[in-house]
Amino acid sequence: MHARRGNSDGKGRALAVLAGLTMLIALYMMAFYVPSDRVQGISQRIFYIHVPMAWDAFLAFFIVFIGGIMYLVRRSPGWDQLARAAAEIGLVFTSLVLITGSLWGKPIWGTWWSWDARMTSTLILWFIYLGYFMLRSYVSDRERAARYAAVLGIIGFVDVPIVYMSVNWWRTLHPQAVVDLSGAAMPASMLNTLMVSLLAFTILLGYLLYQKFRIEQAKDRLADLYYEREEAETLAAEGAVR
Amino acid sequence: MLRAIDMRIEPGERVVLFGSNGAGKTTLLRILATLSRPTKGTLLIDGLTIERDAQAARRRIGVVAHQPYLYDDLTAEENLRFFAKMYDVADQHSRIDEVLDLVGLAARRGDRVRTFSRGMQQRLALARAIVHRPALLLFDEPDTGLDRAGVGVLERILEEQASAGGSVLMTTHDLEFGLRAVDRVLLLDSGRLVLDIPAGSIDADDIAERMSSRS
Amino acid sequence: MSAFGKIYAIVWKDLLTEVRTKELFGGMFLFALLTIITFNFAFDLTIVNSPDRPAAVAKAASGAGAIWVAFIFAGMLGLGRAVSLERDRGSFDGLLLCPVDRGVIYLGKLAGNLIFIGLVELIAVPVFGALFNLPVLQPALLLVLGLGTLGFAALGTLFSVMAASTRARDVMLPVLLFPISLPVVIGTVRATTMILTHQTGDLIPWLNLLGAFDVIFLTIAFLVFDRVVEE
Numbered sequence: 001m002h003a004r005r006g007n008s009d010g011k012g013r014a015l016a017v018l019a020g021l022t023m024l025i026a027l028y029m030m031a032f033y034v035p036s037d038r039v040q041g042i043s044q045r046i047f048y049i050h051v052p053m054a055w056d057a058f059l060a061f062f063i064v065f066i067g068g069i070m071y072l073v074r075r076s077p078g079w080d081q082l083a084r085a086a087a088e089i090g091l092v093f094t095s096l097v098l099i100t101g102s103l104w105g106k107p108i109w110g111t112w113w114s115w116d117a118r119m120t121s122t123l124i125l126w127f128i129y130l131g132y133f134m135l136r137s138y139v140s141d142r143e144r145a146a147r148y149a150a151v152l153g154i155i156g157f158v159d160v161p162i163v164y165m166s167v168n169w170w171r172t173l174h175p176q177a178v179v180d181l182s183g184a185a186m187p188a189s190m191l192n193t194l195m196v197s198l199l200a201f202t203i204l205l206g207y208l209l210y211q212k213f214r215i216e217q218a219k220d221r222l223a224d225l226y227y228e229r230e231e232a233e234t235l236a237a238e239g240a241v242r
Numbered sequence: 243m244l245r246a247i248d249m250r251i252e253p254g255e256r257v258v259l260f261g262s263n264g265a266g267k268t269t270l271l272r273i274l275a276t277l278s279r280p281t282k283g284t285l286l287i288d289g290l291t292i293e294r295d296a297q298a299a300r301r302r303i304g305v306v307a308h309q310p311y312l313y314d315d316l317t318a319e320e321n322l323r324f325f326a327k328m329y330d331v332a333d334q335h336s337r338i339d340e341v342l343d344l345v346g347l348a349a350r351r352g353d354r355v356r357t358f359s360r361g362m363q364q365r366l367a368l369a370r371a372i373v374h375r376p377a378l379l380l381f382d383e384p385d386t387g388l389d390r391a392g393v394g395v396l397e398r399i400l401e402e403q404a405s406a407g408g409s410v411l412m413t414t415h416d417l418e419f420g421l422r423a424v425d426r427v428l429l430l431d432s433g434r435l436v437l438d439i440p441a442g443s444i445d446a447d448d449i450a451e452r453m454s455s456r457s
Numbered sequence: 458m459s460a461f462g463k464i465y466a467i468v469w470k471d472l473l474t475e476v477r478t479k480e481l482f483g484g485m486f487l488f489a490l491l492t493i494i495t496f497n498f499a500f501d502l503t504i505v506n507s508p509d510r511p512a513a514v515a516k517a518a519s520g521a522g523a524i525w526v527a528f529i530f531a532g533m534l535g536l537g538r539a540v541s542l543e544r545d546r547g548s549f550d551g552l553l554l555c556p557v558d559r560g561v562i563y564l565g566k567l568a569g570n571l572i573f574i575g576l577v578e579l580i581a582v583p584v585f586g587a588l589f590n591l592p593v594l595q596p597a598l599l600l601v602l603g604l605g606t607l608g609f610a611a612l613g614t615l616f617s618v619m620a621a622s623t624r625a626r627d628v629m630l631p632v633l634l635f636p637i638s639l640p641v642v643i644g645t646v647r648a649t650t651m652i653l654t655h656q657t658g659d660l661i662p663w664l665n666l667l668g669a670f671d672v673i674f675l676t677i678a679f680l681v682f683d684r685v686v687e688e
Contacts, residue, residue, distance in 0.1 A: 072684050127636035134632055138623035143281075144688075148619050151681050152633065155612070158673060159637045166640035166666055170647060235432060277550055278688045297556035311551025313470065315477045320470075327466045328555035330458050354477075370551075 012214075015207040022200035026193070034193040043107045048193055050100040052201035053093050054122065058160075059205060060090030061125060064132070065157035068150035077220055080146040083153055084136075085212035089205065091129040097122050117168040124163045128156035142223070243269055244280070244433040251378065256400060256410040258420040258441070261430035262453050267413045268308070270430065271382045274411065275305045288377060301329060304376035306384045310367040312355045318342065318366050319351040322373055329374035341369045345395050360387040365395060372399060379403055381412040385419055397423065417446040429453070460561045467552075467565030471539075472572065480542065481535050485577045489531035493585055496523035520591045521649035524582070525605070525642060531581075532574045532609060536617040537630050539570060544621050553686060563682035567614045567675075574606055597652050597660070604667035605645030608674060609638050615678040619685055640670055 030048040037044035067083030070076075101119055102112050113119065132152055139145040186194070244266050251257055261267045272278040273285065276292055276299065285292060287299040305311070312321050319338065326334040342348040345365040355363060364387045371379065384396055400423060403410055414420040421427065421441055429437035429452060437444075437452070458466075475481055500519040543549045552562060582602070586593030613634055620629035648663040 072681070124636045124639055127632075131632045131636065134625075135619070135623065135629065138625050138629060140624065144622065147684055147687075151615075151619070151685055154681065155615075155637060155674070155677060158677065159640070162640045162666075162670060162673070166643040169662065169666070170643050272688075275554060277553060297558065300554060300556040303554075305554055307550075309547030309550065311548060311554065313474060313548055314546065315474045316470065320473070324466055324470050325551075325555065327458055328463060328552075328557055330556070 012207075012210060015203070015210055019200070019204045019207040022196070022203050026197040026200035029193040029196055034189050035187075037190075040108050043104065046100050046104045048197045050097060050104060051194065052198045053100065054097045054118075055198060056201050056205045057090050057093040057097050057122070057125065059202070060086045060093060060209070061129075061153075061157055061160070063209070064090065064153040068153035068157075071146060071150045072154075077146070078217070080150065081216035081220060082209075082213055083150065084216050085209055087129060087132050087149075087153070089208050089212055091126070091133070093205075094122060094126045094129060098126060115167070116171060117164050120167045121160055121164040125156075125160055128152070128159070132156070244273075247283070247433075247435055249428070249435060249438065251409045251411055253377070253409055254404055254407050255426060256404050256424040257412070257426045257428060258424045259411060259413045259428045259430060260417070260420060260449055260453065261413070265430040266433040267430055268382055269433075271305075271307070271380055271411070271413065275303060275307070275380050276300055301374065302377040304371035304374065304379050306364075306367050306371045306379075306381045308382060308386075310355075310363045311370065312363060312366060314356040315354055317352050317354050318347055318358075318369075321355060321366065322369060325370050326373050331374050337373060337375075341373050344372075344398070345369045346391065361389050361392050364388055365392055368396065368399060372403075375406075375408075377408050379408065379410045379412070381410065383414055384412060385414055385416055393419065417449050421446055421449075460558065460564075463557055463561050464565040464568060467562065468568045468572065471566075471569040475573070481538055481573055482576065484538070485531040485535045485573065486580060488534055489527040489577055489581045490584065492527035492530050493523050493581075493588075496526070497589065517591065517653040518646070518650040520585070520589055521653055522646045524585055525646050525649065527581070527585075528574070528578055528602075528606070529609065529642070531577055532606070532613060533630055533634065535573050535577075536570060536610070536613045537620070537627060539566075539573070540617040540621040541626065559683035559686055560679045562686070563614065563679055566618075567610055567678075570610045570614050571606065574610060575603075578602055578606065591653055592655075593653070595652055597657065598649065600664070601645055601648040601652065601667070604664065604671055605641050605648075608641040608667060608671045609634075611671060611675040611678050612638055615682060615685065618682075640666065644670070 026048070030045055034045070034048070036042050063086035064083045067079045067086060071079035071083065098119070101122070105114060106112050132149055135152055136145045136149050139148055247270065259267055259270070269278065273280050276285070276296065279292075288302050290299040290302075292299060313324070316324070319342070322338045322341065323334065326338060331337055339348070342351050345368055347362060347365055347369065350358070350362065355366065358366065364384070368384065371381070379400075385393055388396060400410055400412075410424075412420070412424070421444075424441045427437065427439055427441050427444055427449070428435060429449065431453075496519075500523065540549075543552075553559075582593050582598070585591065613630070616633045617630055620626050620633065623629045644663050644667045648660055648667070651657050651660050651663070
């Protein structure tokens with residue numbers, strides 16, 4: 001058995017280049033092009049990272065949701081691999097959203113955390129992602145783990161908007177520091193910067209997802225090969241006895 | 243674990259499945275009982291598939307496994323009443339009486355299963371498996387825990403099943419018992435079916451030899 | 458036999474078993490009671506008919522929260538044990554062998570869980586009301602508890618079956634259930650607070666939230682249960 005050279009594949013590289021380019025443009029715009037916010041000053045610029053990452057986190061979760069449904073319907077491992085990949089990337093982005101949100105909040109509103117609908121829903125999302133991986137690691141059978149994870153992905157995705165809504169209503173009686181992202185109409189330069197950043201982060205997500213999906217695919221294939229080798233060894237051992 | 247199993251059981255056939263521990267007998271039986279899904283392949287029960295007609299298929303099988311599938315804190319009669327309801331048995335009361343008599347537990351019908359000996363639980367498990375008159379009996383080592391009388395009950399059940407046109411697939415470690423009153427013998431080894439022959443053409447010693455040469 | 462008949466049979470069997478073994482109810486009730494007593498020392502829960510409205514409201518809110526936390530913990534205890542008992546004896550496979558729609562099994566288990574948790578609540582609520590002098594004897598409270606418990610149990614019944622086949626049963630159920638049932642907690646506590654402080658002006662939206670939650674997750678769990686128990 002000889003090893004194959006790592007795939008030098010066009011799609012991956014094209015995505016990487018595209019992601020890199022758009023990210024560079026976005027970063028430039030964030031750092032130099034867009035003017036500082038009048039009220040919040042320079043620390044407001046984290047907004048251009050925070051919002052796209054939140055978008056990525058929820059988009060990834062949507063992919064987990066779709067992957068889950070398709071896996072339960074079609075039962076092909078590819079869908080589960082996609083869901084796993086999206087979940088891991090989503091978990092990372094969610095963590096970053098929580099951190100950047102906190103970093104942004106402290107200088108502006110004086111608190112590290114605010115129990116507003118957005119941050120709370122993101123926190124719940126984080127816990128659901130965590131539960132997703134915990135569930136997978138504690139179920140011994142691969143196929144069952146995939147099934148259970150699919151179910152959790154579906155339920156979790158439907159749940160997050162409901163969490164958002166309920167926290168929102170709850171807050172109408174607990175007015176607290178308002179983490180206002182949409183707020184007043186944004187000047188064109190800010191809107192442009194945000195749009196470019198969103199694009200850059202979406203492409204980045206696509207790239208990461210693509211690579212992670214291939215890794216998960218390879219992991220499954222490797223596990224299958226180990227299994228087959230074990231089988232062959234057992235049979236060979238028995239043949240030797242006969 | 244299981245490899246390329248291709249088998250058929252005809253109505254009225256009684257089949258015994260031998261194999262050493264770990265050969266895959268229980269796995270195979272679980273798949274046939276629709277408790278596990280095969281990674282590849284199709285299971286047809288009376289022409290019905292699990293995907294389309296799961297409930298109709300399940301209605302046609304009666305299973306005895308290592309666990310008795312009984313509720314310890316219910317009485318024998320309550321257990322049978324529950325399963326009769328779940329299996330849509332039409333004449334529940336008379337059928338339950340009939341079955342309790344058949345397995346010799348009529349006197350203990352009002353006692354909780356927790357108070358039963360292993361042999362009695364096994365007999366009640368047999369009763370549970372046949373209460374709905376299934377076309378196919380799947381018995382995984384049904385003779386475990388049974389005394390002489392219990393084995394007699396088991397043999398009577400097997401006979402009646404065949405004469406009613408139903409089939410049986412049974413596993414057992416008791417080679418003599420297994421070869422009595424069956425029509426076909428299967429041998430499972432490391433997940434493969436290595437033998438599929440009429441019962442008359444082999445005896446217990448042959449089987450034992452084949453099994454020991456592998457383990 | 459109709460689906461209802463089979464659901465009834467499953468519930469009856471579980472109730473009969475519980476009446477004879479008393480393994481679930483006693484523990485759950487005791488747990489709920491002890492939790493709320495502990496809360497009493499964590500927060501001051503006694504409400505006095507004081508002219509000081511905000512303080513009274515705050516105490517009622519703590520009371521509502523404490524009641525519901527106690528029920529959640531007790532409920533989780535019950536859910537976990539109910540599934541464990543059946544799995545460990547292998548009885549669950551026996552149920553799966555039967556020609557019964559998996560959704561019907563789910564509803565049967567859900568109904569049983571609802572009865573157990575509901576019974577604990579029915580007895581515990583007046584006790585809490587007496588201990589902490591909260592005006593709990595209002596029919597609206599029954600509705601709120603019912604809606605909240607239904608949502609919690611709908612998800613809990615599904616998740617407890619999933620958690621039971623993992624290596625860390627006791628941890629897995631809360632990890633799954635807590636974050637996802639948060640809207641139920643929020644809605645139930647808020648509605649209960651409103652009822653306890655007689656400020657039921659905005660009650661309807663919360664009841665709607667709970668109702669919608671119940672419908673959505675009951676439906677999803679019902680549809681998905683099949684995939685969870687297939688092997």
